[in-house]
Amino acid sequence: MQTYLAILLLAPFIAAIGIFYVSRYVLFLVFSLSVLLVGSSVFAYISFESAFILSIPALNPFVVAADAVLLLYFASVGWKNRHKPILALSIVQIVLLGLLESFDAPQGFDILVDRLSVFMFLLINIVGSLILLYTLRYIRDETDDPLRQRLFLSLLSAFLGIMNLLVSTDNLQWLFLFFELTTLASFWLIGFRRNEESLDNARTALWMNQIGGVALLGAALVAKVLMGSIYLSEIVSEGGGYVMLFAAFFSLSALIKGAQIPFSGWLLGAMVAPAPVSAILHSSTMVKIAPYFLLxxxxxxxxxxxxxxxxxxxxxxxxxxxxxxxxxxxxxxxxxxxxxxxxxxxxxxxxxxxxxxxxxxxxxxxxxxxxxxxxxxxxxxxxxxxxxxxxxxxxxxxxxxxxxxxxxxxxxxxxxxxxxxxxxxxxxxxxxxxxxxxxxxxxxxxxxxxxxxxxxxxxxxxxxxxxxxxxxxxxxxxxxxxxxxxxxxxxxxxxxxxxxxxxxxxxxxxxxxxxxxxxxxxxxxxxxxxxxxxxxxxxxxxxxxxxxxxxxxxxxxRFKGVDRVMPYTCGERIETDAYxxxxxxxxxxxxxxxxxxxxxxxxxxxxxxxxx
Incomplete structure (x- = not known):
């Protein structure tokens, strides 16, 4: 299991770097990554016997630093574009993150791969790998710029790695980082075409998903401050007086990421992005965070x-x-x-x-x-x-x-x-x-x-x-x-x-x-x-x-022996009807x-x- 997990968590990022910087081997890297991800997810499922757990306390400072850098980047986007919701939500998240870090909690298991994680691996990596292979052909019709072609493939590859990390972690602070990295990836991918419509919809996706990030930080604060734990499995198994408040905030983050009304606008706007973005974000990966969280x-x-x-x-x-x-x-x-x-x-x-x-x-x-x-x-x-x-x-x-x-x-x-x-x-x-x-x-x-x-x-x-x-x-x-x-x-x-x-x-x-x-x-x-x-x-x-x-x-x-013509309406509007x-x-x-x-x-x- 350890070998397969290492491949699933690390290979997408290594491949993303290679795809962007080594132009001669893009085809080889994409095919190799696809084979590795599909094979590792299948063998991880076959070999699964019990949950795999791992504690890596040395990484916690780096996770917090990455959280802070990411939120500062969101704030810079809001400032640069004079977008008040993005800027305000970034400030709120920075304050909540600082408050979260001011409290201590006992160390637990940062990585927890259970049967649901392995189940999600199969969907993310089999479907995601086929979307990557499809993108090799699609991106040539999307842009003639080789650098942007490689950038697009790199982002999709890294996104699969982010999703694999998200379904593997038990630490809520780590989970927040991966949650917001999916928000960042969707912001970049939706705005890939760089026209005004794409950029507007990318900013909409950013601020709506930031609300989900605020809710997730709220859940983490309830867990750490009021329940004395930052680990999801402990919270669910042990319960406590504030467990339903935690569940409420955690569920809100899921509902927003899952584009439930009235937060469906970000997903509808994301349809302006290239087709592989719609396929990978809105079928097999990002929106599946909603049912995954609730499960x-x-x-x-x-x-x-x-x-x-x-x-x-x-x-x-x-x-x-x-x-x-x-x-x-x-x-x-x-x-x-x-x-x-x-x-x-x-x-x-x-x-x-x-x-x-x-x-x-x-x-x-x-x-x-x-x-x-x-x-x-x-x-x-x-x-x-x-x-x-x-x-x-x-x-x-x-x-x-x-x-x-x-x-x-x-x-x-x-x-x-x-x-x-x-x-x-x-x-x-x-x-x-x-x-x-x-x-x-x-x-x-x-x-x-x-x-x-x-x-x-x-x-x-x-x-x-x-x-x-x-x-x-x-x-x-x-x-x-x-x-x-x-x-x-x-x-x-x-x-x-x-x-x-x-x-x-x-x-x-x-x-x-x-x-x-x-x-x-x-x-x-x-x-x-x-x-x-x-x-x-x-x-x-x-x-x-x-x-x-x-x-x-x-x-x-079908219509055998029938002569069919479109009606001539002299420019009159035809009202729609039930037919x-x-x-x-x-x-x-x-x-x-x-x-x-x-x-x-x-x-x-x-x-x-x-x-x-």
Whole structure:
């Protein structure tokens, strides 16, 4: 384990330096790093027997110094750009960091790699490595400057290392450093194009995530000053009179990093960045900090008012973001809203903290990470190769680029239909909720049901656009672009085909380790058994058959013998209706949802303060 961990924590930074300074070996370094990260994460999972712990007190002064330098840099950004929120939040963080350092706490284990850490290693490094390989081709279409090409690859490589460190640490002061380093990386990557729009959105991402940093420092202060510990595992296992206040601040940092309403603006603005940034930040790595944080403290949230409030915040984001996505036409914006929506579902399932809901959260983390990375890659190909940003412009793309179009369809299907993991995650929540009962549970299930309908409408609206006919000839597709998303597509199909084995083994073991209780899910002869129901192997195989036969039938019988023309409107505006699946609820519900979520955020603090 030690060797694999050393590779995962150090190799990305060594490779980042090499990529930036040694231009002749960029291709070799990226491929070598990808192989090392994938291999080490897989073998770390295979060889995992018990948690790996390590204390490195000698590094604490360097961590504090790095924290201070980072916050001073944020302050300089605020000062230079005359951006008052960034400057003010930087000052608040510096004061809180100084206050935190004025108190002492007993030394514990700075590094703690448990089964959840190993689980996250697999997602971060397998998906992240494929995004790095994809970027080798993408960046050549993004910029002609070799230095900026290497800078971009170096930042992505280092970001994977930061994420590996974040999921490996137990020390809250170390965790704050890695948390804010992800904020720094997102600030640089979102602003990579250096136009005014990119820089504005990068600054928005910076100040919103700084609020999350303030919340995390608040959690660290509560832990160190009031509870006498700075180590997450000790706080969760030992509890204490202030543990719910700690959990409240810690949860707020997760919710903000996870772009939950009303802090979703930073993720929506991040869509102006190059496609690999969207893929690596908003599918497999940075936004997954939210469910990861909540899963780490899930024993504290179970059956508490605080847990229910956090779950309701996730439910609101899930439903409202799904509805708002229906008004969008921009491909990446659609992906952004659906990402916020599914992150809301992850927050909901993690906060409920039951064995079945935690298992559902793990399914969502993996399948969403793979599917959204695939879709953002495809969005980048559509933009760079075919100059398509809007789904209204994709007519005929199926004829021009059938492989790309099929990958897009697979990506959307995998987060909407059986036999893929997102569908089973919702099924687990429904089954668990039906068994739990209660008014709050009914409300949450209602949010999930309506939000799921909105997302399904969204996905099929988008799929329909990609499969429309057009007067276009097939073009040669660039397979260097397509290989990484195609590998992700194969992973989705393999996971779906062997979902029984995965849920009964890989996911179930991780969930049981998190909740410290058995998880009542079993794989049986290719099927899945729950206390409340069962899916047999033939159900899964039938779903695969329908997924294959439905597009074929549509291609054969679609509008056969029908002469179709676009209506001539003499310049008149055509109002949207239910048939077109475009809804614009912004004026009616968006402002209300922001206000409601803000109130719920305040209730999180109150629930923590009153130990509810």
């Amino acid at each position: 780490k403290i899930s024993p504290l949230l179970a059956l508490t008012m605080l847990g229910w409030i956090i779950a309701l915040i996730g439910a609101v984001s899930f439903l409202v973001s799904a509805a708002l996505a229906l008004r969008e036409d921009n491909f990446k914006k659609i992906l952004a809203y659906s990402t916020i929506s599914l992150l809301g579902l992850m927050v909901l399932t993690a906060a409920l903290a039951t064995p079945l809901s935690v298992l559902a959260c793990l399914l969502l983390i993996v399948f969403h990470g793979i599917s959204k990375a695939l879709l953002f890659m495809c969005a980048g190909i559509a933009e760079k190769r075919y100059r398509i940003k809007s789904i209204e412009s994709v007519q005929g793309l199926f004829q021009r680029a059938p492989l790309l179009s099929l990958l897009v369809v697979l990506g959307f299907v995998s987060i909407a239909l059986p036999p893929f993991g997102v569908f089973f995650a919702k099924w687990l929540v429904y089954e668990g909720g039906n068994g739990a009962g209660g008014v709050t549970t009914v409300i949450l299930l209602l949010f999930i049901a309506v939000g799921s309908v909105a997302l399904t409408l969204l996905y099929f609206k988008t799929i329909g656009r990609f499969l429309t006919d057009g007067a276009a000839q097939r073009e040669k597709e660039d397979y260097r672009y397509l290989i990484p998303p195609a590998i992700l597509g194969v992973l989705l199909l393999v996971f779906a085909l062997f979902i029984s084995v995965a849920m009964g083994g890989f996911f179930r073991e991780t969930a049981a380790d998190i909740v410290l209780n058995p998880v009542p899910v079993w794989g049986d002869k290719g099927g899945i058994i729950l206390p409340f129901g069962q899916i047999k192997l033939w159900h899964i195989l039938a779903a695969f058959f329908l997924l294959g036969i439905a597009p074929l039938l549509a291609a054969i019988f 077109s699946f475009y809804f614009d609820p912004a004026g009616k519900i968006e402002s209300f949802a922001n206000l409601l979520s803000l109130v719920l955020f305040l209730l999180v603090i109150l629930a923590g303060a009153f130990n509810l």
